[in-house]
Amino acid sequence: MSNTETASSNTLLAITQLRDLIFSGQLGAGTDHLEGELAERLGMSRTPVREALLRLECQGLVEVRRRKGVRITPFTPKDMAEVYDVLTELEGLAAARAAARNLSDDDLAPMVQAIADMEAAVAVCNRDDWAAADDIFHCELVRLGGNDRISMITQIMADQMRRARLVILYIRPAPMHSSKEHRKLVDAIRAGDADLAKQIQRQHRTVAKGLLLQLLERHHLSVL
Amino acid sequence: MSNTETASSNTLLAITQLRDLIFSGQLGAGTDHLEGELAERLGMSRTPVREALLRLECQGLVEVRRRKGVRITPFTPKDMAEVYDVLTELEGLAAARAAARNLSDDDLAPMVQAIADMEAAVAVCNRDDWAAADDIFHCELVRLGGNDRISMITQIMADQMRRARLVILYIRPAPMHSSKEHRKLVDAIRAGDADLAKQIQRQHRTVAKGLLLQLLERHHLSVL
DNA sequence: ACTGGTTCTAATGTATGCGTAAAATTCAAC
DNA sequence: GTTGAATTTTACGCATACATTAGAACCAGT
Secondary structure (H helix, E strand, C coil): CCCCCCCCCHHHHHHHHHHHHHHCCCCCCCCEECHHHHHHHHCCCHHHHHHHHHHHHHCCCEEEECCCEEEECCCCHHHHHHHHHHHHHHHHHHHHHHHCCCCCHHHHHHHHHHHHHHHHHHHCCCHHHHHHHHHHHHHHHHHHHCCHHHHHHHHHHHHHCHHHHHHHHCCCCCCCCHHHHHHHHHHHHHHCCHHHHHHHHHHHHHHHHHHHHHHHHHCCCCCC | CCCCCCCCCHHHHHHHHHHHHHHCCCCCCCCEECHHHHHHHHCCCHHHHHHHHHHHHHCCCEEEECCCEEEECCCCHHHHHHHHHHHHHHHHHHHHHHHCCCCCHHHHHHHHHHHHHHHHHHHCCCHHHHHHHHHHHHHHHHHHHCCHHHHHHHHHHHHHCHHHHHHHHCCCCCCCCHHHHHHHHHHHHHHCCHHHHHHHHHHHHHHHHHHHHHHHHHCCCCCC
């Protein structure tokens, strides 16, 4: 997940680097950090770091507190529930809209490919690759839904639970049958059955929510 | 809607002032502005203005473009459709969740009051007051839903369409029967009927979406 | 030792200046 | 007149310095 793109500006660079530090856990959940420290760590002045932090705050990844440095936003089971509830609604609508658009096989190709990648990853028990393909699948789904705001929101939600997801990825049971659901979703979209597509995606997220919350509780992961 | 709170920092002050300038149309949709100009206009240096603009960009109110100044984000009928679709889903869920919570009459009092205010405003044909009460009603609804992310998102959506709403407010038919729907929603929540509450709110937003898009088209308002 | 107020410190909030790169302009060649 | 390169302009990106203030440390009086 390391973001090695060359960012043309220091601010952009700071954003990607801070994101990596947060997602990798090097900046732990709930920990406080000074602008100056972060600036030195990234090898630039406070200004671009500050701007990066402001943007990350809008995305709910950090909290800038007046004269108290920034806190890496903790992620609790309640947050997980909130995120999944939002995803259930918005991805459900996106699925329905995608189905209503009479998409060609070419349009659906990326999703089909993502499913294949997930299955390949499951076959060799590579959970990171599975997660990456899953990301692409959901991203494509909302993109095909055609509502840019939904795409933006789901992207932010995905980022907010990235740390938690990383942990869960390795304590959850292997996602064996999820690709079967994914196929059914693509079929419903291809068939133009909006109601079915919505129902499948809602079900997918609702079940996942229950599973993940159960896992978090069982492992006493009250904050990530 | 003028925000006269004393902001302790210049950045906060810049945010509220820029918002007012945008919502009032003094910074017109699609127009470009230089950081320097805005800073001078607000009587402060570029730094806090820049930070304010970054925050407003996260909320979709402006777009900062490399060395081209900031553009006040235009709002088109497509945007309106997107916003209403998001609101339909998220407020629908919020309504259902609020209904599932066995709320007391005290909890519901703000919504009831808002309905009364809307009716009073309609009675004297004061559309601004009606809009303000309507804002409060929807804000309370999502708050009672208990999902902070939904509250945040709906707030941002409301801001994005604020300009458009202001125009529409005066060309739409008077909202005579909307308070009847609102009452039914509150009743459903009070009765704990989650499905009905969700259905009522979804219907409310769906109908409004159709009405507003029709109005925009009829008046050739393709950008606001 | 405890409490109240004062001083001090340090981190952020803000201003400012300079370097840079993109856009605009000019000018020359065709 | 048009095109394209060189030049100039200019607005932002970023570094830096200073002001402000929240919180810590400290001191004196009880």
